């Protein structure tokens with residue numbers, strides 16, 4: 001019997017017969033502003049599953065360890081079981097969103113160097129920003145783990161920037177989550193990489209191809225994600 005282990009805003013996780021393998025179901029729900037704005041869109045689960053599958057496979061080819069194992073239906077993946085490290089790692093190449101608000105810099109300004117930010121994963125607290133000292137003092141990661149997380153985040157950024165560039169897309173920023181494999185404790189990329197968790201702009205026009213179209217009521221979400229998937233299909 002498989003059991004619902006966890007239900008998040010956009011995904012459900014189920015156990016499988018193998019204790020080291022979980023089944024992820026991508027839902028059609030979309031939320032923004034810490035769950036204050038909610039909607040459901042036919043096709044969203046399928047689109048995010050397809051986009052995320054493509055990205056995880058590309059990253060694995062580039063030597064990035066991930067929890068991804070297989071895609072078993074339109075909206076389901078099998079992944080390796082991990083203990084999630086409760087840090088949301090945000091990587092930024094271009095100013096947008098909360099960074100623009102916090103520092104008063106216009107959206108769209110390219111950053112001279114990549115910024116990595118840590119947020120403590122807590123719905124109750126609204127995911128407050130933390131630094132390495134907080135993470136160490138709270139014992140949510142060790143020094144070595146933080147070094148590894150930063151190294152992986154930067155190499156994922158390199159691979160993703162190249163991948164999206166081939167589709168004429170600018171990788172503005174994105175959020176990552178890492179976990180420790182239940183089997184070995186090794187740190188791997190977990191959760192998802194999708195237009196829910198990335199800002200992706202057309203390189204020329206800066207048209208948004210991500211969840212900001214929903215957050216800011218700019219365009220239809222499934223149409224936007226479909227457009228993104230089509231453009232990624234041409235990338236080998």
Ligand code: UDP
Nearest residue numbers: 090096097098099173174175196197198199
């Ligand atoms: N992000 C995310 N989940 C979160 C917060 C942020 O996936 O809980 C992603 C978001 O889609 C964007 C990047 O992380 O690609 C940076 O988000 P930002 O800090 O600018 O926050 P926002 O403006 O989305 O509130």
